[in-house]
Amino acid sequence: MPNNGRKAAHSGPQLDHRLLNRDARSRGELDRLIVALAATQHGVVTLEQLVALGLSRRAIRWRISSGRLHPIHRGVYAVGRPDVTIKGKWMAAVLACGDGAVLSHQSAATLHGLLNARAGRVHVTVPRRTTVARAGMRVHRSTCLVPQDRVEVHGIPCTSVPATLLGVAATAPPNVLDSACNQAELEGVLDMLAVGELLDRRASHAGATRLRTALEVDGLGLDRTKSRLEKRFLLLARKTGLPAPAINAWMPIPGDEMQCDFVWHRERVVVEIDAWETHRTRWAFRNDRRRDRLLRAHGWEPLRVTGYDVESEPGAVIDEVKGMLERAQSRAMDG
Numbered sequence: 001m002p003n004n005g006r007k008a009a010h011s012g013p014q015l016d017h018r019l020l021n022r023d024a025r026s027r028g029e030l031d032r033l034i035v036a037l038a039a040t041q042h043g044v045v046t047l048e049q050l051v052a053l054g055l056s057r058r059a060i061r062w063r064i065s066s067g068r069l070h071p072i073h074r075g076v077y078a079v080g081r082p083d084v085t086i087k088g089k090w091m092a093a094v095l096a097c098g099d100g101a102v103l104s105h106q107s108a109a110t111l112h113g114l115l116n117a118r119a120g121r122v123h124v125t126v127p128r129r130t131t132v133a134r135a136g137m138r139v140h141r142s143t144c145l146v147p148q149d150r151v152e153v154h155g156i157p158c159t160s161v162p163a164t165l166l167g168v169a170a171t172a173p174p175n176v177l178d179s180a181c182n183q184a185e186l187e188g189v190l191d192m193l194a195v196g197e198l199l200d201r202r203a204s205h206a207g208a209t210r211l212r213t214a215l216e217v218d219g220l221g222l223d224r225t226k227s228r229l230e231k232r233f234l235l236l237a238r239k240t241g242l243p244a245p246a247i248n249a250w251m252p253i254p255g256d257e258m259q260c261d262f263v264w265h266r267e268r269v270v271v272e273i274d275a276w277e278t279h280r281t282r283w284a285f286r287n288d289r290r291r292d293r294l295l296r297a298h299g300w301e302p303l304r305v306t307g308y309d310v311e312s313e314p315g316a317v318i319d320e321v322k323g324m325l326e327r328a329q330s331r332a333m334d335g
Contacts, residue, residue: 030055031068038079040155042088046095047075072096073134086118087111091156093122093137100127102150103158104140105167106176111153112161113187114180115168123167125159140167144202148194161189162198169207169214177214182228229273229307230261233317236310237262240318243325245271253294260295260302267328270295270302271321273310301328 033053038045050060050069063069070082073096078084084092090111094101102108105123109115125140149163159167161184169177184190195215199208230247237245245262251270262271274288288304295302301324309317 027059030059034068034079041095042091042155043080043084044072044076044078044088044092044095045069047077050077073136087154087156090122093124093134094157096134097124097126097137097139101125101157102145103156104164105138105159105171108158108164109168109180111156111158112164112184112189114161114164114183114189115176123171125167146201149198160194162191162195165190165195165214166198166202166205166207166211169211170205171207174210174214177210178228181211181214229310232310232314233262233271233273233305236314236318237321240322242318242322243267251295251300253298256294258291258294264325264328267325267332268300269321269324269328270300272302272304274304274306 030053034045034050037049037053047060051057055063060069064071064077069077069079072078072084072089072092076092076096078088078092090103090107093107094103101124103111103123104125106115106117107123110117121136121138123138123140124134125142125145127143127145129141129143145159145163149160151158151160158164165177165180165184168180172180181190192215195211199212202208234247243264245264247262248259249263249265251258251260251263260270261273263269272288272291292302292304303321303324305317
């Protein structure tokens with residue numbers, strides 16, 4: 001009996017130890033699942049997702065108290081450490097606003113690479129009329145979003161580039177909108193047909209008129225420029241009475257499609273505005289000169305103008321272009 005008593009006393013702790021090991025393994029497996037999920041969402045998870053993984057409210061509270069979960073918004077947590085990247089901050093804001101929410105406005109423009117608006121409140125749009133209010137966010141409400149207005153960038157639901165620019169147009173100063181539009185064209189992500197469709201569909205939106213103005217459109221795609229420098233040159237040309245050029249025109253060069261900034265087809269004169277940001281690479285240097293050779297070989301007279309020329313010596317630039325047009329007209333008359 002004494003031996004049996006010692007054995008019984010010893011077997012009790014052994015059983016408890018096995019149970020504890022099983023619980024520890026279970027917690028470890030859950031933690032691995034949580035970490036794996038957070039890795040797909042820039043380090044954040046929601047309460048609903050944790051419950052779906054099998055965690056009880058008590059287990060969630062324990063992980064919060066032990067420093068494994070860190071509340072960011074109501075029902076949204078950072079996993080492992082309280083600080084998250086800017087993408088984690090954006091993802092947390094979208095998740096906090098519920099189903100259908102998307103990053104939008106200046107925040108979405110930054111995610112798309114069109115602005116650098118990382119500070120301040122996160123802009124989120126929700127597809128319903130609601131009184132959602134969240135600390136650190138600016139929540140917009142829209143019942144007009146359609147599937148083509150929604151995309152994912154780096155796994156974060158956000159507004160498309162056209163819808164983002166429309167939002168920026170309604171809420172940001174004109175210079176911020178101009179910068180975002182310019183960068184969208186430089187990045188090759190501005191689909192003017194999609195912009196036109198959006199503006200037709202959202203004609204009464206607060207940003208519609210401003211977006212049309214920023215893109216210099218009167219019937220989209222007919223009168224638009226790629227950069228602030230091109231806009232500056234076009235304004236100079238109009239003020240000084242130069243004949244109206246075709247803008248961003250595709251040139252009929254055999255064997256090589258090329259788009260030129262400003263083209264006077266009758267006089268066969270081409271003006272290219274070269275900003276340092278888009279013409280500073282070796283490839284651009286070689287390609288610019290190749291284009292000029294092709295244009296001259298097919299009877300066109302190209303003039304390449306720098307940003308410094310447009311900003312600092314606008315009169316000299318206009319005089320040079322005017323001279324080229326007049327000489328071309330004289331040659332046509334003599335011929």
